[in-house]
Amino acid sequence: MPENEPFEKQPDSLEDRHATDWPLWEIFIRSQNGLAHKHAGSLHAPDAEMALKNARDVYTRRNEGVSIWVVRSSDITASSPGEKEILFEPANNKVYRYPGFYPVPDEVKNL
Amino acid sequence: MTPEEREFQQKIDAGIKVEPKDWMPEAYRKTLIRQISQHAHSEIVGQLPEGNWITRAPTLKRKAILLAKVQDEAGHGLYLYGAAETLGIRRDQMIEDLLAGKAKYSSVFNYPTLTWADMGAIGWLVDGAAIINQIPLCRCSYGPYARGMIRICKEENFHQRQGFDIMFTLTRGTPEQKAMAQDALNRWWWPAVMMHGPSDAESKHSAQSLQWKIKLFSNDELRQKFIDQIAPQAEYLGLTIPDPELKWNPERGHYDFGAIDWDEFHNVIRGNGPCNRDRLRTRKEAHEAGAWVREGAAAYARKRAIREAA
Numbered sequence: 290m291p292e293n294e295p296f297e298k299q300p301d302s303l304e305d306r307h308a309t310d311w312p313l314w315e316i317f318i319r320s321q322n323g324l325a326h327k328h329a330g331s332l333h334a335p336d337a338e339m340a341l342k343n344a345r346d347v348y349t350r351r352n353e354g355v356s357i358w359v360v361r362s363s364d365i366t367a368s369s370p371g372e373k374e375i376l377f378e379p380a381n382n383k384v385y386r387y388p389g390f391y392p393v394p395d396e397v398k399n400l
Numbered sequence: 401m402t403p404e405e406r407e408f409q410q411k412i413d414a415g416i417k418v419e420p421k422d423w424m425p426e427a428y429r430k431t432l433i434r435q436i437s438q439h440a441h442s443e444i445v446g447q448l449p450e451g452n453w454i455t456r457a458p459t460l461k462r463k464a465i466l467l468a469k470v471q472d473e474a475g476h477g478l479y480l481y482g483a484a485e486t487l488g489i490r491r492d493q494m495i496e497d498l499l500a501g502k503a504k505y506s507s508v509f510n511y512p513t514l515t516w517a518d519m520g521a522i523g524w525l526v527d528g529a530a531i532i533n534q535i536p537l538c539r540c541s542y543g544p545y546a547r548g549m550i551r552i553c554k555e556e557n558f559h560q561r562q563g564f565d566i567m568f569t570l571t572r573g574t575p576e577q578k579a580m581a582q583d584a585l586n587r588w589w590w591p592a593v594m595m596h597g598p599s600d601a602e603s604k605h606s607a608q609s610l611q612w613k614i615k616l617f618s619n620d621e622l623r624q625k626f627i628d629q630i631a632p633q634a635e636y637l638g639l640t641i642p643d644p645e646l647k648w649n650p651e652r653g654h655y656d657f658g659a660i661d662w663d664e665f666h667n668v669i670r671g672n673g674p675c676n677r678d679r680l681r682t683r684k685e686a687h688e689a690g691a692w693v694r695e696g697a698a699a700y701a702r703k704r705a706i707r708e709a710a
């Protein structure tokens with residue numbers, strides 16, 4: 290989920306975007322091969338290429354990563370806290386999805 | 401308290417973090433915006449006293465270290481501006497407020513850096529005091545702020561160590577170098593002690609902030625901790641802390657210390673410190689001088705996006 294919601298809609302036309310009001314980017318970093326990219330934070334940059342360069346300086350000054358993803362914050366669709374029940378409550382009802390739901394006789398091993 | 405506010409407080413009491421899109425009281429949001437943005441401004445303005453010595457560092461090694469330290473502070477400012485933005489304030493707004501002199505930053509940065517030993521004293525004392533303020537905030541109730549603080553605290557230890565290392569080297573040097581270290585300690589001690597803010601009796605926002613867990617210890621508790629840590633280190637260095645009343649109190653298990661000159665503190669906050677005007681002017685000039693870079697980068701991005709869309 291993006292930490293930073295864009296507070297003002299991006300202007301539709303590329304020309305009328307204010308020179309200094311750079312879009313917000315979410316930064317994801319893979320700390321080492323074998324691990325997934327993880328959200329590290331966000332930053333402002335005029336385009337993806339600059340976002341990548343800035344992310345390198347802001348978030349990986351001490352070998353924190355081997356790979357960086359930058360994603361424009363406005364391109365992320367996030368669930369909202371209000372939907373928590375609708376989205377996640379059903380999972381709590383289905384206790385039979387967990388192995389602990391099933392009794393196992395003491396005599397039976399390796400199950 | 402409204403039912404929503406009660407639920408919010410219960411969540412905080414239970415140690416559940418507040419995330420950007422969760423409901424929160426307006427006053428919580430406002431207090432945090434003020435706290436985090438002031439903190440961000442302090443990191444950014446805090447680069448200036450040390451930036452003053454980058455070109456005059458005594459060796460290439462010290463220069464590279466100082467440069468890395470100052471770059472970290474820029475990073476700290478950016479993490480914190482990012483955390484504040486999640487609460488609904490635009491970054492440009494925060495920067496405008498700083499440059500217009502409307503926003504506060506830590507008053508310790510309004511003192512001048514007169515000698516190389518000041519680089520030692522700042523790392524050792526100012527970053528040392530900042531660490532004590534910041535470590536508890538890694539557990540604060542607001543998720544993005546806590547995550548930013550964890551990142552910052554990891555980097556601050558390097559800052560304090562390199563400062564101590566400068567002091568150590570000077571105190572083991574010539575009598576002039578040792579005197580320089582003592583002079584820096586004399587000038588930075590009290591401003592560093594004041595970094596934890598007004599005494600508890602005077603501090604206005606403390607009770608509510610403690611309840612919201614955006615402050616975890618009182619100013620006086622943090623200050624005591626700082627003094628208890630630094631006093632033996634100063635002794636090891638063979639330097640004298642400029643407080644005749646500083647003395648170990650075995651009954652309390654803490655150092656006693658002399659009265660703090662709060663008039664000076666308030667005077668510097670009000671804008672009358674030795675460098676207030678200078679710091680803001682430097683910041684403003686840097687911002688204006690960088691305008692063409694920002695405009696150029698934006699123009700390039702626009703042009704490329706249009707070309708790609710065609």
Ligand SMILES: [Fe+2]
Pocket residue numbers: 443472473476552556
């Ligand atoms: Fe910092």
Ligand SMILES: [Fe+2]
Pocket residue numbers: 473527530556559
């Ligand atoms: Fe620092």
